[in-house]
Amino acid sequence: MATDEKRSLIIVSNRLPLSVKRVDNHYESSVSSGGLVTSLSGLTKSTQFQWFGWPGMEVKDNTDREEVSKSLSKHNAVPIFLDSGLAHEHYNGFSSMTLCIPGRWHSLAHKTTDRILWPILHYQSGVTFDDGPWQAYKRVNELFADQVADAAGNGTLIWVHDYHLMLLPELLRTRLRNQGKACAIGFSLHTPFPAGDFWRNLPVRKHIIEGLLASDLIGFHTEEGARTEIPNQIQYKDRLICTGRFIIGIDPQKFTDTLQTSEVQARIAALEQRYKGVKVIVGVDRLDHIKGLTQKLKGFDTFLDDHPELQNKVVLIQVAVPSREDVKEYQDLETELSTLAGKINGKHATPEGTPLLYMHRSVPFTELTALYSIADACLLTSTRDGMNLVSFEYVACQENRHGVLVLSEFAGAASFMREGSIPFHPANKSEMSEALFEALNLSDAERTKKYMYLRDFIHEHTSARWGQTFIEKLSARTWDRAGASC
Numbered sequence: 209m210a211t212d213e214k215r216s217l218i219i220v221s222n223r224l225p226l227s228v229k230r231v232d233n234h235y236e237s238s239v240s241s242g243g244l245v246t247s248l249s250g251l252t253k254s255t256q257f258q259w260f261g262w263p264g265m266e267v268k269d270n271t272d273r274e275e276v277s278k279s280l281s282k283h284n285a286v287p288i289f290l291d292s293g294l295a296h297e298h299y300n301g302f303s304s305m306t307l308c309i310p311g312r313w314h315s316l317a318h319k320t321t322d323r324i325l326w327p328i329l330h331y332q333s334g335v336t337f338d339d340g341p342w343q344a345y346k347r348v349n350e351l352f353a354d355q356v357a358d359a360a361g362n363g364t365l366i367w368v369h370d371y372h373l374m375l376l377p378e379l380l381r382t383r384l385r386n387q388g389k390a391c392a393i394g395f396s397l398h399t400p401f402p403a404g405d406f407w408r409n410l411p412v413r414k415h416i417i418e419g420l421l422a423s424d425l426i427g428f429h430t431e432e433g434a435r436t437e438i439p440n441q442i443q444y445k446d447r448l449i450c451t452g453r454f455i456i457g458i459d460p461q462k463f464t465d466t467l468q469t470s471e472v473q474a475r476i477a478a479l480e481q482r483y484k485g486v487k488v489i490v491g492v493d494r495l496d497h498i499k500g501l502t503q504k505l506k507g508f509d510t511f512l513d514d515h516p517e518l519q520n521k522v523v524l525i526q527v528a529v530p531s532r533e534d535v536k537e538y539q540d541l542e543t544e545l546s547t548l549a550g551k552i553n554g555k556h557a558t559p560e561g562t563p564l565l566y567m568h569r570s571v572p573f574t575e576l577t578a579l580y581s582i583a584d585a586c587l588l589t590s591t592r593d594g595m596n597l598v599s600f601e602y603v604a605c606q607e608n609r610h611g612v613l614v615l616s617e618f619a620g621a622a623s624f625m626r627e628g629s630i631p632f633h634p635a636n637k638s639e640m641s642e643a644l645f646e647a648l649n650l651s652d653a654e655r656t657k658k659y660m661y662l663r664d665f666i667h668e669h670t671s672a673r674w675g676q677t678f679i680e681k682l683s684a685r686t687w688d689r690a691g692a693s694c
């Protein structure tokens with residue numbers, strides 16, 4: 209490729225990273241922040257890209273569709289319109305959540321019966337299958353394939369994201385071939401990929417694997433993902449597929465810059481005053497079963513039981529961001545957590561205050577950075593997690609305090625951050641309690657040593673580097689196709 213020639217790249221994700229809203233008789237869209245958006249910002253110099261995905265709302269009328277498309281095109285985004293029933297069956301029905309608890313299953317007499325992919329990917333599900341949501345999953349993948357294949361030019365790089373679109377590489381490959389276009393297709397999975405024996409639970413696993421294996425490059429967060437069912441290089445039919453670990457990161461500079469604003473500085477000062485003499489532990493998680501929030505609250509309860517001397521001297525501030533609120537299992541989880549939070553405070557509160565601040569809402573980014581910054585420790589209890597970017601963000605905000613990361617061994621991040629954090633098993637309450645105690649009692653020298661390790665890691669593995677590395681590797685697959693190795 210000539211150096212002055214811009215590569216053309218299509219990113220595909222289930223949801224566009226933008227929010228669209230109607231204002232009077234037109235539509236306005238704004239970019240939502242996120243790792244993927246940040247990682248791509250560094251690529252714009254060498255790459256011309258478009259982003260395809262569902263805009264997150266049903267738009268029926270053709271004139272409205274044109275208006276939405278016009279508004280999104282200002283951000284290089286292209287909407288794939290889905291009617292809400294299909295979008296629901298695809299996302300809530302097949303792709304996403306539910307815990308399948310044998311025996312309880314048949315009482316859930318509504319569409320949730322086939323939410324299967326998310327739990328299986330996170331080692332949470334038994335065997336369940338129903339054809340309706342699977343058909344919806346296939347249909348949505350086909351609709352994406354039609355639109356993306358038509359938009360791609362010969363040589364365009366196509367980068368598909370996440371578990372909602374695992375059939376897309378194969379559907380795209382067929383369409384592109386029929387249209388005489390040679391395009392490299394990359395796929396990044398943002399969840400763990402389970403071990404082969406667990407993956408067998410998925411009745412349609414062969415279709416999904418065949419869908420994925422039409423990619424030229426498949427990226428996972430950790431070696432564990434890259435090494436389970438799929439080794440680092442696969443010869444499948446007449447094609448070679450490269451797989452690998454690509455460490456997604458954050459943009460640490462964005463956190464440093466935000467922390468320096470007068471608004472955040474004032475907030476930090478106020479919070480530090482409020483928690484003078486109190487050790488602050490922070491937790492920030494989407495309210496999801498995989499984040500181990502029940503385990504976190506129970507472990508914190510054990511910690512409070514184990515250390516009565518810390519009464520009024522320690523607080524856990526837990527932000528639990530609402531997620532998939534229309535799904536019964538998520539509603540049940542929230543009820544369980546708020547009940548547990550009430551019980552823990554009922555047991556340990558004093559007239560001076562409560563040890564647990566459970567916030568079931570999202571907080572603005574500025575508040576988030578202030579919370580990260582004032583916390584002496586960050587407690588993350590994922591039972592499984594692709595990576596967990598909160599662990600990176602906490603480190604990015606600890607330049608002054610050198611707080612300690614107490615990190616579940618089941619977060620993808622733990623495979624890189626073990627040395628700089630205090631690892632523990634999230635189901636072991638005593639181990640969690642000991643890890644917390646250790647974190648709050650490390651010597652300054654130990655804290656700084658751990659912090660420096662993590663600091664170097666997050667600055668080396670930024671989101672920009674992640675995007676660039678993946679695209680470079682994908683692009684090499686295009687130019688070097690004949691006989692290429694991985």
Ligand code: GDG
Pocket residue numbers: 243398399456492493494527529569570571572573576593594595596597598599601620
């Ligand atoms: C999936 C995988 C993988 C959270 N609360 C607030 C808020 N957040 C932001 C955090 C962070 C993001 O949400 C959460 O990212 P995570 O990586 O921790 O977790 P998932 O949402 O489950 O993401 C995960 C990731 O994809 C990327 O591949 O790492 O394993 O499950 O950026 O800051 N942001 C604001 N207010 C909040 O209250 N502003």
